[in-house]
Amino acid sequence: MKRFLPILLLVLFGALKANAQFETVKDSVVQLYGIVMTADSLVGIPAVSVTVKGSNRGTMTNNQGVFSIVVLKGDEIEFTHVSYKTKVVTIPRDLKGSQQSIVQLMVEDTVYLPATIIRPRPTPQQFERDFVKTKVPDDDIEVARQNNSVAKRRVLMQSVPSDGAGATALQFRNMANKATYYGQVPPQNIFNPAAWAEFIKAWKRGDFKRKSYDE
Structure with a gap:
């Protein structure tokens, strides 16, 4: 019996340590939910990517801009959309409870494209003139x-x-x-x-x- 006592103590210590780690991970899990809206008109933004930075976990907002995702305390949550500036939110490590709600506002990202000049279609005479003067490269x-x-x-x-x-x-x-x-x-x-x-x-x-x- 004395021979197996160290082994039993080692197994018991490992079980207690694993249980403590499980309780720690369980305590750090947070259910994050909320809505993503425009900053100027407070309208829900659909199809916003809500991802955890540094991992492959994420979700997207529905047609009303509502989302829900399971994260850990201390994670950085990134909100990205093709038409809005990216936002990053950090979950506090000292958060009380296992749920967190958020209303994330996003500012529209304006992209200035070069000006487009629309010209009228050429007349048949202009097309004939340009077609005749077009230089065709020599073939082989x-x-x-x-x-x-x-x-x-x-x-x-x-x-x-x-x-x-x-x-x-x-x-x-x-x-x-x-x-x-x-x-x-x-x-x-x-x-x-x-x-x-x-x-x-x-x-x-x-x-x-x-x-x-x-x-």
């Missing part, structure tokens, strides 16, 4: 067609670097020219009539004009 087919033009391809050829095959062919041509004129002075194209003719044609075409990539 039109962009591809413009990129394949002779002038655009000439500009792209001057800016796009050569690939491996082109660079290798250019290097081989330079080596062949050096080998051909090895030991002598290579000819100067400044005295070549064909080179001058090609230069004049390129000048007339505008190949030497500075062009942007967007052209």
Whole structure:
């Protein structure tokens, strides 16, 4: 019997402690009820969210603005509505009794929207004029067609670097020219009539004009 006495005392102490905690929680439970009204005309506000801050407990007011919710002493009750400013009420910890009534007034939250200018419908002549002058962006087919033009391809050829095959062919041509004129002075194209003719044609075409990539 002496062996089980400490165990019995421990169980009895735990039961007394749990009962005391239960009595404490039970004493701190409060039935909060009341009505939410407008501050200027004292009219009940429906669909007001009444929630306990820091928890998932809450309720909403009915069509007359009346609500009822179970809270604990010391809880912060938050009243929110899309058209009114938020209000927070704290339940006193030293509240006597287990019920509390409240009449919560809420002030309308005014939101100023930008001004809206209503214009008359355009006349058929104005619509036709604006429709004709409307710039439609180029689609992929039109962009591809413009990129394949002779002038655009000439500009792209001057800016796009050569690939491996082109660079290798250019290097081989330079080596062949050096080998051909090895030991002598290579000819100067400044005295070549064909080179001058090609230069004049390129000048007339505008190949030497500075062009942007967007052209």
